[in-house]
Amino acid sequence: MRGVGIIGAIVVGLLAGWIAEKVMNREHGLLTNLVVGLLGALVGPIVLGSLHLMPVQGGFWPSLLISTIGAIVLLFLLGLIKRA
Template sequence: MQGVGIIGAIIVGILAGYIAEKVMSRSHGLLTNLIVGLIGAFIGPFILNVLNLMPTSAGFWPSLVVSTVGAVVLLFILGLFQKR
């Protein structure tokens, strides 16, 4: 997450986790959303670089989009391992 700082990274992580939670129809708490969003911030750039879709600009909104993509992928992968 370039250009957002530590407080911005926490806010982006919480928002990305929350958006991913809603997209994947899950129910988590604030701390889980933060963790999912921050892990998504590491997964998202990797996936988008492989697909050659990485945004060229830095800041809050591009970081939020990339982190949300990573968080949704993380929740999808975790859902594959959960018992139903």
């Protein structure tokens, strides 16, 4: 997450985790949303980078979008693992 700082990263992580929770129709707590959102910030650039879709600029909105995509992918993969 370029250009958002520590507090911004926490806010982005919480929002990304919450959005991913709603999109994937799951129910988690605040701490789980934070963890999923922050891990999504690690997974998102890998997914978007492999597809050559990374935005050039950093900041709050691109970071939120990338983190949310990563969090959704993470929740999807965890759902597959839980079913197996």
